[in-house]
Amino acid sequence: MKKKIPLILCLIIGVSMVCQYFIPHPVSTQFNSTINKWVVVLSAFALVLGIGNLTSHHITIIKRKKSDWIYSLVTLISMLGMAVTGLFFGIDEKSLYQKIFLNILTPLGATMFALLAYYMTSAAYRAFRARSLEAGLLLGAAFVVMIGFMPIGHFIHPYFPNFAEWLMRIPNMASQRGILLGVAFGAVATALKIILGIERSWLGGKD
Amino acid sequence: MWLFFIFYASIDNFVARDRPNDGGKCIYLSWKSIEDSLIDGYAIFRCSINDSEFQKIGFAGRFSTDFEDNTVQDSIKYIYQIAVQKKDSLHLHTISNIVQSSPQFFHKGRINILFAIILFTLFLIYFMSQTRKGARLFIRKIAGLDAVEEAVGRATEMGKPILYVPGLGDIDFPSVIASMNILGEIAKKSAVYESPLIVVNCYPVVYTVAREVVKQAFTGQGKIDKFKDDYVRYLTESQFGYAAAINGIILREKPATNFFIGPFFAESLLMAETGNQVGAIQIAGTDQVLQLPFFVTACDYTLLGEEVYAASAYLTKEPVLVASLKAQDTGKFLTLLILVVLTVLAFLKINLSSILKVQ
Numbered sequence: 001m002k003k004k005i006p007l008i009l010c011l012i013i014g015v016s017m018v019c020q021y022f023i024p025h026p027v028s029t030q031f032n033s034t035i036n037k038w039v040v041v042l043s044a045f046a047l048v049l050g051i052g053n054l055t056s057h058h059i060t061i062i063k064r065k066k067s068d069w070i071y072s073l074v075t076l077i078s079m080l081g082m083a084v085t086g087l088f089f090g091i092d093e094k095s096l097y098q099k100i101f102l103n104i105l106t107p108l109g110a111t112m113f114a115l116l117a118y119y120m121t122s123a124a125y126r127a128f129r130a131r132s133l134e135a136g137l138l139l140g141a142a143f144v145v146m147i148g149f150m151p152i153g154h155f156i157h158p159y160f161p162n163f164a165e166w167l168m169r170i171p172n173m174a175s176q177r178g179i180l181l182g183v184a185f186g187a188v189a190t191a192l193k194i195i196l197g198i199e200r201s202w203l204g205g206k207d
Numbered sequence: 208m209w210l211f212f213i214f215y216a217s218i219d220n221f222v223a224r225d226r227p228n229d230g231g232k233c234i235y236l237s238w239k240s241i242e243d244s245l246i247d248g249y250a251i252f253r254c255s256i257n258d259s260e261f262q263k264i265g266f267a268g269r270f271s272t273d274f275e276d277n278t279v280q281d282s283i284k285y286i287y288q289i290a291v292q293k294k295d296s297l298h299l300h301t302i303s304n305i306v307q308s309s310p311q312f313f314h315k316g317r318i319n320i321l322f323a324i325i326l327f328t329l330f331l332i333y334f335m336s337q338t339r340k341g342a343r344l345f346i347r348k349i350a351g352l353d354a355v356e357e358a359v360g361r362a363t364e365m366g367k368p369i370l371y372v373p374g375l376g377d378i379d380f381p382s383v384i385a386s387m388n389i390l391g392e393i394a395k396k397s398a399v400y401e402s403p404l405i406v407v408n409c410y411p412v413v414y415t416v417a418r419e420v421v422k423q424a425f426t427g428q429g430k431i432d433k434f435k436d437d438y439v440r441y442l443t444e445s446q447f448g449y450a451a452a453i454n455g456i457i458l459r460e461k462p463a464t465n466f467f468i469g470p471f472f473a474e475s476l477l478m479a480e481t482g483n484q485v486g487a488i489q490i491a492g493t494d495q496v497l498q499l500p501f502f503v504t505a506c507d508y509t510l511l512g513e514e515v516y517a518a519s520a521y522l523t524k525e526p527v528l529v530a531s532l533k534a535q536d537t538g539k540f541l542t543l544l545i546l547v548v549l550t551v552l553a554f555l556k557i558n559l560s561s562i563l564k565v566q
Binding site: 018021022023024025026028029039042043046047049050051053054056057060067068071105108109110112113115116119120122123124126127176179180181182183185186187188189190191192193194196198199201202203 | 228229230231310311312313314317320321324327328331335379381382384385387388389391392408410411412414415416418420423436437439440441442445446447448450451455459473474476477479480483494496499501503504505511512513515516517519523527528531532534535538539542543
């Protein structure tokens with residue numbers, strides 16, 4: 001019974017949402033909007049659980065004085081600080097909350113993003129070591145595309161940029177679309193398997 | 208000015224009709240445009256069948272040939288009038304037919320999708336019945352999934368944790384759902400080998416589902432006493448905050464095996480490279496085509512697109528799930544066949560591509 005009820009609910013809601021896609025009547029769109037509101041409410045409940053998990057995880061680390069426990073303290077103080085600032089002093093444009101968000105959190109995010117350039121370099125170095133035929137092809141294609149899209153490409157040969165463009169537009173796009181076609185069918189199959197109760201791994205399997 | 212009146216007595220083909228495939232409360236007007244560069248546009252007027260006067264309800268530009276009136280009530284009959292506006296004066300007043308809006312019960316523009324879903328479901332039922340009769344279906348080898356057992360075993364031998372990252376998508380991403388299915392299988396192996404598992408989540412709903420999946424997997428293997436609340440963690444919804452937290456976990460806890468399975472975006476390489484630098488065995492899988500090259504470069508095994516969705520069937524080898532893979536492949540083959548036929552017909556100047564159009 002513990003597994004049957006979620007499966008029945010999943011079937012009813014899943015089939016209803018599929019039907020809703022084909023019915024433009026206001027009753028159907030109202031149903032869709034109600035379900036979406038339910039999702040928001042459920043997410044809010046889940047957020048409480050999530051914050052509870054985060055807090056208890058870091059409190060345990062601090063209590064047991066595990067290595068690097070100081071980072072856990074920073075996490076908890078930051079979370080609590082932002083919550084108190086937002087709840088008691090507002091979140092409008094000139095608020096302290098917005099100042100912290102724009103002057104601390106946003107630059108920190110940008111810093112992480114900027115690090116990507118260095119990670120790309122080290123990953124590219126590893127990928128472009130032509131140890132096999134595939135790696136050699138990758139190196140060749142990357143070289144053509146990089147040079148082709150730079151001004152120097154045109155000076156090397158006038159057809160260089162066109163060839164780079166062709167590589168991106170035809171072979172690259174064709175393989176991307178092939179993968180996307182598979183992804184689309186995979187997504188539909190997964191949805192159908194879950195709606196029809198064939199896939200039950202999310203419930204811990206069939207046992 | 209006189210030339211204008213000589214050429215045009217009225218606006219041609221001015222038709223009002225209920226907009227098809229909608230929830231009502233909308234009338235669609237169309238007309239043939241007037242080829243005169245001196246006009247400003249078209250003024251639209253409306254009058255209900257019970258009223259005596261036309262009210263101006265809108266204005267369409269010089270090149271417009273249609274207008275949608277979203278201010279009508281269903282089941283009331285209306286008449287429209289259109290006039291050409293030239294500076295401050297109106298000319299060529301033309302009256303439409305009587306029309307009323309109503310909501311529709313079926314979206315005819317999506318009939319091809321409905322047909323495809325029905326066909327796909329039929330394939331699924333057919334292959335499932337075949338497997339129930341004992342037919343053996345072939346699945347090609349997927350190296351990344353074959354390596355799961357080895358990866359979990361390695362973590363056990365080294366006494367280090369397994370890190371599972373379900374990506375940066377909420378529960379409405381199909382690849383997150385597929386990722387949860389794979390997590391269930393990995394959690395079972397982790398329970399059997401009693402290896403610690405760390406599942407890090409970006410969205411609270413995904414965290415709740417992941418926690419339940421892991422707990423159920425441990426319960427299913429009779430190892431619920433080995434399950435710790437700490438195994439499944441909620442981090443943050445911030446994209447780079449999430450990446451930074453995962454990098455921190457990788458560097459501090461040094462997991463022996465990393466799984467990155469789900470939707471990933473710009474943060475994919477940040478995490479995969481860090482995992483590579485600490486020497487973890489890494490299995491990644493995503494349906495985000497642009498992130499695949501990063502994973503191929505930084506991970507030991509990568510599941511490409513649809514392989515993520517096939518993983519659950521591959522790992523469990525359950526005949527019913529394998530049947531769904533066969534249905535998926537048949538659907539893909541049929542789609543390719545349709546694309547080839549339509550391309551050949553297009554070369555012969557027969558354009559039937561509209562049958563694939565979705566409204």
